[in-house]
Amino acid sequence: MQRYSGFGLVKHALSHHENWQRQWRNPTPKKEYDVIIVGGGGHGLATAYYLAKEHGITNVAVIEKGWLGGGNTARNTTIVRSNYLWDESAALYEHAMKLWEGLSQDINYNVMFSQRGVLNLGHTLQDMRDIQRRVNANRLNGIDGEVLDARGVQELVPIMDCSKRARYPVMGASWQPRAGVARHDAVAWGYARGADGHGVDLLQQTEVTGFKIVDGRVVGVHTNRGDIGAKTVGCVTAGNSSVLANMAGFNLPLESHPLQALVSEPLKPILDTVVMSNHVHGYISQSDKGDLVIGAGIDGYNGYGQRGSYPTVEHTLQAIVEMFPIFSRVRMNRQWGGIVDTCPDACPILSKTPVKGLYFNCGWGTGGFKATPGSGHAFAWSLAKGQMHPLAAPFSIDRFHSGALIDEHGAAGVAH
């Protein structure tokens, strides 16, 4: 694998960029692999990368029906934070956060992880109680965080309306300085290149249409390019996960909803933290290109068309202009949608299934981008060892039978 560096860039410039190598191959599928990962999004690619790198399992294929990283990975608003309330989630997201902090160097691909800090605003007394509770829990879990009052918020974001004139005046916020944003495509491509470099086959334009199951054990998959055998299959297919579970003969407690996001036209830098508000219901950051990147909650209906309804966009912008009246004359450039797989408790599923050798990693819903490295890391461990990683274990589908839910709704609301 060609190593990337500033020096290399200069060298390539002098040879007119004629000598860049492919970042990954375009292999023909083998008959059989040790492990097949279904879904070439960030989580699937990260899983393959860590399988190869940490566990030496390189006879691996990632099967992607479209293009690598073209699902929610390519559509998300890239907020990365780990200040979750419950121990189980906090541990998983903080595991991811630690990996984020060295990711660019590890995969030799700049994922532009920008720790510009995330504010979760509080607008009511109850918001503030919840914020205190969450930040207290974070602190005792060893996760950075602080509770700010309205003045503290105003100092960080001078352009926000923190006055009493607002419909729901800002009362304070939680502030996680290590949180931030990253470049989504780079995450997918960087893991893809890393996995490919270890010999993993990345099979694009290949759709899994069914599972080969013998005596309750998975032995391979059917695809539009023929059958491919495997001893272990990990499904990491986000909004399509319930469809794949159905192919394998069981149900998952998932609902697939459109989640939309939008960007403004590029603006000169004006907002350098991430601001999220559950109460007013919108969140915003500014990308390195200058676009305001904006989102809110899911569309209420179920569907697989990767677009949502217009009223959701209207409501989202209402919230943004309420928080930032100066953005009224800024113009919206584009909107889009992804299909998110939401669980009743707003937490993911990393789990064995009724089919032996078949594992699922899904249910990340509106907030899985931030977990990408941690999810891939823990899932790879689980596939390699045949048992769930301790950080993943609480997220088994058994919890929907036992009732041991990890309800992040209470204190996290919009869980981006």
Add this chain to the structure above:
Amino acid sequence: MKHDKQPNRLLEGGRIDRDRPLTFSFNGQSYTGFAGDTLASALLANGVDIVNRSFKYSRPRGIVAAGAEEPNAVVQLGSSEAAQVPNVRATQQALYDGLSARSTNGWPNVQRDLMGTIGKLSGGFMPPGFYYKTFMAPASMWMTYEKYIRKSAGLGRSPTESDPDIYDHLHQHCDVLVIGAGPAGLAAALSAARGGARVILCDEQETMGGSLLDSREMLDGQPAAQWADSALDELASLDNVTLLPRTTANGYHDHNFVTLHERRTEHLADVAPLANGRRQVRSRLHRVRAGQVVLATGAHERPLVYAGNDVPGNLLAGAVSTYIRRYGVAPGNKLVLSTSNDHAYRAALDWSEAGREVVAIVDARANPDGELVTQAQALGIRVITGSAVVEAKGANRVTGARVAKIDIDGFKVVGKAEELTCDTIASSGGYSPVIHLASHTGARPTWRDDILGFVPGKVTGMTATGGANGVYALAEVIADGSQVGAQAASASGHQTAPIDLPSVAAIREGAAVALYQVPHEKTTLRAPKQFVDLQNDVTAAGIEVATREGFESIEHVKRYTAMGFGTDQGKLGNINGMAIAARCLKRSIPEVGTTVFRPNYTPVTFGAIVGRHCRELFDPERYTSLHEWHIKHGAEFEDVGQWKRPWYFPQTVNGKPETMHEAVARECRAVREKVGILDATTLGKIDIQGKDAREFLGRVYTNKWEKLAVGRVRYGLMCKDDGMLMDDGTTSCLGENHFLMTTTTGGAAGVMEWLELWHQTEWPELEVYFTSVTDHWATMTVTGPEARNLLAEITDIDLDRDTFKFMDWREGKVAGVPARVFRISFTGELAYEINVQANYAMPVWEALFEHGDKYGLTPYGTETMHVLRAEKGMIIVGQDTDGSVTPEDLGMHWAIGYDKPFSWIGKRALTRPDTRRENRKQLVGLRPKDPKVVLQEGAQIVFDPDQAIPMAMMGHVTSSYYSPILDSGFALAVVKGGHKRMGDTVYLPMADGQTHAAEIVGPIFYDPKGARQNV
């Protein structure tokens, strides 16, 4: 022939009003244009070549196009801070007097730009995705690198002051929505309207008419623009037609829902001027539901991709014609036209007729032979065939064109290049139907080899016509439009009334050739930059590098190079980019993929999308009918749901206003010792009727309802299907089949939906009806030892403690007003909740105060209510619970009817292993070891304060107050296994380093037997 002060203005021609000169400024310099100009045409008229600097390489850029596809002329508009609008496309901005615009990039200015120098030097080090490959070492430096990268971000800037303007929305319905008022759209609108359909016709331009406005052709022997005028006259005269000029269809959503953005005043000023002394909206968003949509959005010309094609003076051929014919502006003196088709010859003909020199027409085809070719040759214009402009020369303005013979299939230059001196290069590589809107719906466009373009995919209820559907000859366009309009009318139940087609002298055009990127003597990677996406500085070489690196899907190519991610969404460059990717990958264009366009078609201000739903109308503020009184009595308010509730009533004591702490202490004491009054109107109230009402209650509440007698009230708990508490409240039996349910203030709407959901989807067989009556009734809680004495003075209801017992309700009059009085208590004191029609509340409230003075009647707010209920261990859903708490966790086993005959929501979940687990978090009281301490709400509880981080957290404080009656702090909390840990000491490690200790006690701190409410 030149106009005095406007060097490029022709002395005649154009649809501008030369009697109305307008002054405007660009980059601080003052210029003059005419009414009817766009900012772009006025800038060109004034000979302004450089309008911007490019995003990545900071290269000088000029105007390329005349419409929505313009990538370069993106300016900052606004003469005052509050009126700033970033990134306005000069080609779409009408000129008005006093317009003030600036370039969005360029430092110190666009003419002499420092970044441009750096861009020249370092351009080679910035291949696509270069940032993914560097800035990685050392890891700690990225935030610093990023700070500098960020400095070059963005085009225009946000205003820093609030918007002075307002915007609104209009909901529209029509049979036929025609988008685009060119020949196809006009014909479609006319025939649909004549058939009787309700038609909306919109067009994004200042004037309707589309390509007819700069056409060389004649219709019925008249200039084409005249036909457009008469068609518009007829449309304007019809009642069933709405004409919306300056209106862009910016989003096409499912089921023919289309949003139209009408710019009502942008052409007049940067802040909406008053109309008849009144404010008017700056722009309006029409939310249109159309029976049929006719897409008549025309086609965008594709430029050719050649070296140096970004130097100012490189324009689209069609734009050259538009500027000459429509605005009377010739954007240069010496023209070289490079084309792959006949249609573009018009640019040379128009140029020549404007009296300017056409140096040559360079035609990629070996034997062009259409009528326009002949016309050009007849004018003596040199036509160089089988060739193309391979490179534009010049830095700040085109100075020449290198022209060479090319082998299109072999993708190479053959023979030696000739350099022609010129200041303008117009190019045309064919036309791309404007399919963006259809593509918003998810419809995949189809590639057609015969027209070398994508046409819209199939959308139910939508037909594309004219250029948008790849039909280009004027006669055919009008015929097609008329037929499509007639069909749309008939599809929506109206007559078919196609129009009489005007006679057109058909112009025979020869076949075009597929040419996108023009070869250069050097390889693409070594040739001077050949731009594909001008706004994002994406070059042919960039696309080639991307494909070499394995980015093979067009979506990957776009993302890796940023092609099409600009504010023009690649209107100009995407197809060329796909063609280049296809060449590199040795595939066909459709094999490489189709492009997906997303709303908006062109950018729309947030304000327009928000409309009136901002500021005071962002979310309605709900007031109780006693709100005025509260304000008059100095209440501080708390937001609860949408309601403004009095939080506490600070009084002035010794000339000083009380703190919240003091006010609450006083209010608490008044209730415990005398009598207080709370406005409890905001609690949700749902009137439930029907013969199955009782059965329904039994299914949605955990407890039993079959025996609740008329006149009685019961407290109920509602769980979600996961067994977790979602709401609570009392429900009263008003009649055998009639109940009044109360909910929490914040939960009211959610509970109403919940009831409807279960009724409509699960138990439709039950006869039960729900009506929200929250706003209909005002609720006044009179509570305290003196409550009965006070109420007795103004009611005819018998308040005898044995006949009107705790948890009874009675009907009667209070202060002469019909009322329902509920004897329920959320304070632990004797209490009556008086409900009267909301309109009558004020006199009743005032009467209570008239009589209440002598009892010490004190108004109290939500804070006091919280302290009083917490002293009694009564929960607030959402504060003491969080969606993970069961009724049993709260110690409310008594409120669960496991043996009810029909199952109820949550029952199954409550029997799962985890909900039966011993050490669940359970509601307890906490008594701080130091009574002066008021624990922090949200503080985490540990058993061992000395453990290392991460600590094992055992619960948290849910409610915590100072109790004036107990003269100490106290709290409610949830603690693992708490019910069995009475007397244990727990610890609360705080952010400030302190650790508090507290004892676990029962949750009821005051009057544990409940004697006081039963007096």
